[in-house]
Amino acid sequence: MISGKITLLEGDITQQQVDAIVNAANTSLLGGGGVDGAIHLAAGPELLVECRRLKGCKTGDAKITKGYNLPADWVIHTVGPVWHDGKYGEDEQLASCYRRCLAIAEQYEIRSIAFPAISTGVYGFPMERAAKIAVKQVMTFLFLENHSSLEAVMFVCFNRQTYDCYRSALKEILSNE
Ligand code: ADP
16 A cells, blocks of 8 residues: 555456456457456456457557456456557557546446556566556546546556566655655
């Protein structure tokens, strides 16, 4: 626990007891490796059936499905940018993923949401940079804008290195306030 509504933990997002978990999907929304594969495995085959009906998702955007066999009621699927060298709008696209997920959460009156470190696996986004973007977007949404439903945001870090990056990013943003 770091700052009121924000929690940081090391673990597996598929195990989290929250209203919604976020999936770092690809544009097809038809499943992949990494966190996407883990979410589909834990949710069961009905998730893929619903995803097929969504007809894909653009980079920087997000779409919601039910959670099926997951502890979470909802999965918000977002498509992060593939990292090139930072000059192709990757930062803004990643920021957009967080904003779109949070906007959908608000729309569905979701009270708790868990995010993985979007784009930092196969898509190669540098972890430190991604953590700063994640933390900034969530803090802005929670504390600077006037939103009602969302009470808790969890960053689920798959390993210690990821956890340390998020902890530093949170410390930095809190010390600048
Ligand atoms: P992307 O294609 O967006 O990079 P990945 O799934 O390859 O997505 O990786 C995104 C992040 O999710 C990585 O930091 C990876 O370590 C992490 N991750 C993988 N599996 C899980 C899981 N079960 N729970 C939480 N985070 C996970």
